[in-house]
Amino acid sequence: MKCQQCDNPAVFHITELEAGNVREVHLCEEHARVYLNQSEGGEGGDSGDPGAGEGKGSKGGTLAGSLGVGQTAEDLAILDKRCCDMCGITFFEFRNQGRLGCPHDYLQFEKELDPLIANIHGATEHTGRRPSRPVPAGAGDAGSGTDGLTAIIGLRRGMKEAISREDYESAKDARDAIRAIEDAWMPPAAKAGEENA
Amino acid sequence: MRLDTLTNSIGEWLRGTGPDSDIVMSSRVRLARNLAQFPFVSRATEQDRADTERVLRERIAAVPVGRELDYIDVGHLAEIDRRFLVERQLISREHADAQGARGVAIDRLEQVSLMINEEDHLRIQCMHSGLDLHGAWEQIKVVDDQIERVVSYAFHPRWGYLTACPTNVGTGIRVSVMLHLPALVITRQIDKVFRSLHKISLAVRGLYGEGSQAMGDFYQISNQTTLGRTEDELVQQVADVVPVLIDYERRARDFLVRETQQNVHDQVSRAYGILRTAQTISNEETMQLLSRVRMGVLLGLIGDVKLSDINSLLIRTQPAHLQKLRGGDEDSSDDIERARYLRHHFEGGDSQSRASAN
Numbered sequence: 360m361k362c363q364q365c366d367n368p369a370v371f372h373i374t375e376l377e378a379g380n381v382r383e384v385h386l387c388e389e390h391a392r393v394y395l396n397q398s399e400g401g402e403g404g405d406s407g408d409p410g411a412g413e414g415k416g417s418k419g420g421t422l423a424g425s426l427g428v429g430q431t432a433e434d435l436a437i438l439d440k441r442c443c444d445m446c447g448i449t450f451f452e453f454r455n456q457g458r459l460g461c462p463h464d465y466l467q468f469e470k471e472l473d474p475l476i477a478n479i480h481g482a483t484e485h486t487g488r489r490p491s492r493p494v495p496a497g498a499g500d501a502g503s504g505t506d507g508l509t510a511i512i513g514l515r516r517g518m519k520e521a522i523s524r525e526d527y528e529s530a531k532d533a534r535d536a537i538r539a540i541e542d543a544w545m546p547p548a549a550k551a552g553e554e555n556a
Numbered sequence: 557m558r559l560d561t562l563t564n565s566i567g568e569w570l571r572g573t574g575p576d577s578d579i580v581m582s583s584r585v586r587l588a589r590n591l592a593q594f595p596f597v598s599r600a601t602e603q604d605r606a607d608t609e610r611v612l613r614e615r616i617a618a619v620p621v622g623r624e625l626d627y628i629d630v631g632h633l634a635e636i637d638r639r640f641l642v643e644r645q646l647i648s649r650e651h652a653d654a655q656g657a658r659g660v661a662i663d664r665l666e667q668v669s670l671m672i673n674e675e676d677h678l679r680i681q682c683m684h685s686g687l688d689l690h691g692a693w694e695q696i697k698v699v700d701d702q703i704e705r706v707v708s709y710a711f712h713p714r715w716g717y718l719t720a721c722p723t724n725v726g727t728g729i730r731v732s733v734m735l736h737l738p739a740l741v742i743t744r745q746i747d748k749v750f751r752s753l754h755k756i757s758l759a760v761r762g763l764y765g766e767g768s769q770a771m772g773d774f775y776q777i778s779n780q781t782t783l784g785r786t787e788d789e790l791v792q793q794v795a796d797v798v799p800v801l802i803d804y805e806r807r808a809r810d811f812l813v814r815e816t817q818q819n820v821h822d823q824v825s826r827a828y829g830i831l832r833t834a835q836t837i838s839n840e841e842t843m844q845l846l847s848r849v850r851m852g853v854l855l856g857l858i859g860d861v862k863l864s865d866i867n868s869l870l871i872r873t874q875p876a877h878l879q880k881l882r883g884g885d886e887d888s889s890d891d892i893e894r895a896r897y898l899r900h901h902f903e904g905g906d907s908q909s910r911a912s913a914n
Binding site: 458461483485490491511 | 594595599675701704709710712715716721723725726786
């Protein structure tokens with residue numbers, strides 16, 4: 360059997376269930392990859408997961424791509440330019456790839472992610488397990504989260520930029536700030552292993 | 557660890573001895589975790605990836621996770637070895653195809669695998685033979701807790717464990733079972749089953765990714781959502797539906813035996829005959845025929861083949877396994893080699909297969 364998109368042999372035979380209807384799709388590996396990236400939900404594959412081919416996702420991508428619905432082009436253009444203070448990813452980049460850049464994005468884009476996550480999971484509150492280790496006092500506005508530690512991502516980026524413009528004073532400040540955060544946050548075994556980082 | 561030592565063994569999950577292993581091949585739980593102090597993998601620089609890999613590798617080596625682990629540097633493996641690990645379900649296709657520093661820690665039984673720098677910094681997986689989701693969950697909890705003692709996972713009080721893709725946020729858990737459902741396929745009930753699973757937010761996928769029936773009637777059922785319910789509830793969601801599917805498949809098998817025994821016996825015997833005598837055979841056809849033979853063994857229509865053998869052949873007849881088994885013989889095609897391997901494997905089954913094996 361030939362791929363429905365080209366002349367290569369169809370090796371993926373996908374049964375789509377849509378609103379009670381069954382539709383069969385026959386594709387070569389390459390077109391299947393494109394198709395599944397467009398239509399299938401995360402992991403599939405648990406792609407991400409061995410074996411199962413949890414197909415990697417792109418429910419996140421698809422939904423992220425459709426976030427613009429209901430917004431004016433102007434609103435969306437402004438939103439797309441917003442970027443994360445820590446990793447620098449723009450909202451546009453996230454919408455395009457369906458992958459976030461760092462843990463801080465969940466705070467930076469909280470308002471936009473809230474409806475997206477509600478859409479994917481039908482819930483917006485984690486009720487499962489929590490890290491058992493205590494979070495340092497004064498860890499910032501994320502409450503019991505780890506955002507204080509995630510600040511290192513921004514500091515490291517700043518340090519690199521400072522070095523490239525030969526502003527060694529700022530680079531040193533950033534390095535000291537990173538060390539202070541690590542001292543407050545890292546589990547003892549972790550700090551020892553981090554020395555060479 | 558030398559991968560060659562794996563070539564001659566099979567993973568624990570292929571033993572075919574766990575509960576309900578006539579239908580449930582394996583039970584798997586995986587957790588997605590990220591370190592708080594590094595960007596997610598897709599945003600990470602080469603240096604970030606190298607640092608993440610080193611930190612996780614060193615920390616994981618420093619804590620007891622209940623199993624002795626061997627570390628494989630996937631970033632420096634040859635392509636065939638990466639494919640080999642994918643076929644054994646120890647790493648994902650994406651992990652095999654990715655760039656930069658990455659690795660996997662696995663235990664000798666191939667029950668536990670920890671992928672570093674996949675889509676998330678860490679993907680912990682526990683895979684058990686047969687229906688044993690709770691066993692896999694209990695085991696993975698220990699691994700997760702031990703690692704959490706020495707790293708800071710990215711966590712938000714409201715969102716839970718933070719992941720690169722919002723589809724995994726919260727618990728980061730994916731609970732799945734791999735089912736062998738040939739009778740539901742033959743009796744054309746499989747679509748109906750999929751539709752009902754879809755309605756209760758469970759995902760259905762094929763054995764190696766998304767190709768489905770062509771890959772030998774093997775299907776993976778897994779949870780789709782990861783936020784808003786506890787890990788125990790999500791494990792239970794999948795665990796609850798499996799007995800129902802087992803019951804459907806058993807009834808379909810009974811029906812086949814009762815109503816169309818001659819036909820089924822013929823199908824199974826032909827499949828067995830082809831596997832023992834073919835001179836060239838594709839991966840796809842092999843999977844399909846092994847599926848039928850597996851059903852034949854379970855229905856008592858074929859007496860001299862062990863379930864674990866069939867399970868093992870499903871993996872060993874995959875391209876990278878075959879290539880490793882045959883060594884550097886590049887002259888022979890995969891399909892010819894696969895047929896030769898199958899004939900050799902079944903050699904001794906009867907005089908005809910012995911004669912044709914050479």
